[in-house]
Amino acid sequence: MSTIDTGARRRTTDPRPVITDLIDGDTILSIAGDAWISLVGEDEVLVPLPGPLPGDILSSWVDVVGPWTGSVVLTTARATAEELSRALLRESAPEVLDDEDVADAFGEIANVVGGSVKAALPGPSALSLPQVGNAPLVRNPGDVCRVDVVWRGEPLTISVQGALPPLPVPSPTRENEVSL
Amino acid sequence: MKILIADDSRVMRQIVIRTLRQAGYDDHDIVEAEDGADALAKVGSEKPDLVLSDWNMPNMSGIECLEAMRASGSAVPFGFVTSEGSPEMREKAANAGALFLIAKPFTEDTFREHLDGVIA
Numbered sequence: 001m002s003t004i005d006t007g008a009r010r011r012t013t014d015p016r017p018v019i020t021d022l023i024d025g026d027t028i029l030s031i032a033g034d035a036w037i038s039l040v041g042e043d044e045v046l047v048p049l050p051g052p053l054p055g056d057i058l059s060s061w062v063d064v065v066g067p068w069t070g071s072v073v074l075t076t077a078r079a080t081a082e083e084l085s086r087a088l089l090r091e092s093a094p095e096v097l098d099d100e101d102v103a104d105a106f107g108e109i110a111n112v113v114g115g116s117v118k119a120a121l122p123g124p125s126a127l128s129l130p131q132v133g134n135a136p137l138v139r140n141p142g143d144v145c146r147v148d149v150v151w152r153g154e155p156l157t158i159s160v161q162g163a164l165p166p167l168p169v170p171s172p173t174r175e176n177e178v179s180l
Numbered sequence: 181m182k183i184l185i186a187d188d189s190r191v192m193r194q195i196v197i198r199t200l201r202q203a204g205y206d207d208h209d210i211v212e213a214e215d216g217a218d219a220l221a222k223v224g225s226e227k228p229d230l231v232l233s234d235w236n237m238p239n240m241s242g243i244e245c246l247e248a249m250r251a252s253g254s255a256v257p258f259g260f261v262t263s264e265g266s267p268e269m270r271e272k273a274a275n276a277g278a279l280f281l282i283a284k285p286f287t288e289d290t291f292r293e294h295l296d297g298v299i300a
Contacts, residue, residue, distance in 0.1 A: 034285050035284075035285045037285070037287075038284070038285030038286055038287060039195060039285060085191070088191050088195065089191055089194065090198070092194055101191075104189050104190055104191050105189075105191045107189070108189045108191055108192050111189075111236075111263050111284075112263050112284045112285050114263065115262070115263025115264055115265065115283070115284060116263070116265070116283075116285070118263075118264075118266065119264075119265050119266040119283075123266055123268055124266075124268050125266075127236060127263065127264060128236075129188070129236055129237075129238065
């Protein structure tokens with residue numbers, strides 16, 4: 001007889017959950033798809049396909065602090081972040097985008113995606129203001145839910161990643177030790 | 181009708197203005213504020229008929245702005261347009277006196293649903 005691990009045991013006994021116990025890739029993809037339709041345009045689709053990111057990348061993210069603490073991080077080529085910013089600004093996009101325009105628009109997409117991710121997680125949680133730059137480091141590879149998509153042929157990743165290092169794993173031999 | 185739109189993101193203010201227009205509310209004066217403190221000052225100086233405000237902003241948040249407005253006796257109709265759409269945030273908004281909370285991402289239909297009857 002096989003046993004299916006639903007994650008319920010971990011949720012009830014562990015001191016803190018990891019993100020894969022709380023949300024899945026399909027939910028993140030659906031949240032991001034809604035954000036794209038609202039902000040970028042009705043015909044703008046995200047195709048769930050992995051693609052290699054180039055060397056010159058830019059990230060935007062918001063932090064969630066609560067029962068689960070971490071960041072919702074969007075990463076793409078700098079040129080794609082600029083194209084996204086132009087798509088958001090539409091007719092009001094200046095001829096030459098400055099860094100502030102890209103930080104504002106790309107950060108706002110992270111804010112909208114992050115706000116919806118936060119609403120899908122157990123609360124109460126706080127949401128930070130968006131930041132743009134080099135993404136926060138992954139502290140615990142077991143506390144990451146990442147979705148790879150393609151927008152207008154360009155790769156983009158959405159990573160919902162914990163901010164805390166993994167908890168120490170209790171060693172059975174040490175648990176049985178008797179102090180003398 | 182004069183509508184004050186408060187959001188620290190310039191691009192989001194433009195998207196809100198664009199969505200108002202797409203939803204059919206295109207014949208109104210728009211005033212912009214870049215955070216809650218700016219919004220609070222402009223509620224006094226610009227005398228808007230409606231405030232549409234983000235929640236998380238530097239200097240002063242949207243909820244702090246609403247609380248300050250109500251504390252000073254201002255009854256100007258106030259609604260949130262924010263990425264904070266969780267049930268506890270909706271409850272906080274309602275308790276502070278907000279008429280509605282439109283969660284980002286929104287569509288022109290969401291705007292019509294909340295603004296019909298509020299915008300003349």
